[in-house]
Amino acid sequence: xxxxxxxxxxxxxxxxxxxxxxxxxxxxxxxxxxxxxxxxxxxxxxxxxxxxxxxxxxxxxxxxxxxxxxxxxxxxxxxxxxxxxxxxxxxxxxxxxxxxxxxxxxxxxxxxxxxxxxxxxxxxxxxxxxxxxxxxxxxxxxxxxxxxxxxxxx
Amino acid sequence: xxxxxxxxxxxxxxxxxxxxxxxxxxxxxxxxxxxxxxxxxxxxxxxxxxxxxxxxxxxxxxxxxxxxxxxxxxxxxxxxxxxxxxxxxxxxxxxxxxxxxxxxxxxxxxxxxxxxxxxxxxxxxxxxxxxxxxxxxxxxxxxxxxxxxxxxxx
DNA sequence: TCTGAAACTGAAAACCGTTTTCAGTTTCGC
DNA sequence: GCGAAACTGAAAACGGTTTTCAGTTTCAGA
Numbered sequence: 001x002x003x004x005x006x007x008x009x010x011x012x013x014x015x016x017x018x019x020x021x022x023x024x025x026x027x028x029x030x031x032x033x034x035x036x037x038x039x040x041x042x043x044x045x046x047x048x049x050x051x052x053x054x055x056x057x058x059x060x061x062x063x064x065x066x067x068x069x070x071x072x073x074x075x076x077x078x079x080x081x082x083x084x085x086x087x088x089x090x091x092x093x094x095x096x097x098x099x100x101x102x103x104x105x106x107x108x109x110x111x112x113x114x115x116x117x118x119x120x121x122x123x124x125x126x127x128x129x130x131x132x133x134x135x136x137x138x139x140x141x142x143x144x145x146x147x148x149x150x151x152x153x154x
Numbered sequence: 155x156x157x158x159x160x161x162x163x164x165x166x167x168x169x170x171x172x173x174x175x176x177x178x179x180x181x182x183x184x185x186x187x188x189x190x191x192x193x194x195x196x197x198x199x200x201x202x203x204x205x206x207x208x209x210x211x212x213x214x215x216x217x218x219x220x221x222x223x224x225x226x227x228x229x230x231x232x233x234x235x236x237x238x239x240x241x242x243x244x245x246x247x248x249x250x251x252x253x254x255x256x257x258x259x260x261x262x263x264x265x266x267x268x269x270x271x272x273x274x275x276x277x278x279x280x281x282x283x284x285x286x287x288x289x290x291x292x293x294x295x296x297x298x299x300x301x302x303x304x305x306x307x308x
Numbered sequence: 309t310c311t312g313a314a315a316c317t318g319a320a321a322a323c324c325g326t327t328t329t330c331a332g333t334t335t336c337g338c
Numbered sequence: 339g340c341g342a343a344a345c346t347g348a349a350a351a352c353g354g355t356t357t358t359c360a361g362t363t364t365c366a367g368a
Contacts, residue, residue: 018335018344039325054347060325077325094277105274113264117286120259123248125288132271134279172315172364193354204324213355235354310368317362323365324353333346 026061036082036102076113095134179204180215190236190256191234
């Protein structure tokens with residue numbers, strides 16, 4: 001689900017929830033962010049539109065929004081708890097380790113990997129969490145590195 | 155790198171570090187764990203062999219061990235900061251969402267997925283973090299579910 | 309052996325992000 | 339209007355992690 005306020009209003013209403021001014025401010029703050037944002041960053045950004053907003057409300061709203069699938073939590077090997085808008089399609093995030101810029105990519109075929117894991121471990125696998133990190137094109141160029149499209153997994 | 159004390163002693167020595175009794179206790183505690191363990195769980199377990207061990211030392215040691223690659227941090231969409239021994243080979247972890255049991259699987263071909271991401275996003279991808287979760291065979295049976303080897307990605 | 313330097317330690321305090329509590333406010337259906 | 343329920347922010351509580359600090363252990367070299 002994307003961050004479409006109307007759509008979210010409807011989803012909220014179906015649960016007896018309301019899209020208040022404060023929640024709207026939180027939503028906008030995440031939507032406008034070009035990179036993943038932490039609760040405190042959301043708080044700061046949202047307060048520009050809604051100065052009386054409290055941090056408590058930010059936490060509660062982020063929780064709600066990720067519950068209904070409007071936001072996605074992103075984690076890295078070292079840091080936790082940042083949020084990005086979730087696109088409509090199922091996707092995974094790629095985070096730039098220099099500038100924090102996040103993009104999603106959807107053209108992924110994890111099924112083969114998941115199947116291999118099932119075969120090898122006997123687990124019934126219900127979820128996968130994949131996050132890629134590296135360097136975005138802009139940072140790559142800034143660092144004077146010619147774009148070379150090769151990746152190595154860790 | 156596996157949790158081979160001799161190997162770790164050598165790696166430590168190369169950095170001017172020592173594998174003390176306390177560090178050894180931490181190492182053993184993680185090695186013996188059949189599931190991922192949090193710092194506090196390590197603390198509790200390690201104290202059985204080394205009662206005067208402090209939590210500070212546990213944190214410092216876990217940090218050190220994961221720095222040299224002897225441990226792997228595992229994260230899930232909701233929780234953070236647990237550790238498992240890293241196997242010698244490059245592998246990913248599969249965590250049972252019922253009992254916390256962790257296994258690694260190594261027969262993974264993430265390259266195709268990474269390549270697709272590179273093509274689609276233009277990022278130079280240097281790391282990937284993949285974690286699968288689901289139900290281990292034991293929990294599946296305990297829940298009266300016949301083992302069916304199919305997975306669905308999230 | 310001593311000796312000095314550096315690594316290492318645990319307890320306590322500090323820190324910091326998150327959650328809970330609580331009393332008050334807003335919204336909505338009637 | 340009115341009452342119920344959703345919602346709010348401030349402050350307190352909470353819990354995990356990191357820092358500080360003074361003391362201990364280890365090790366290389368004299």
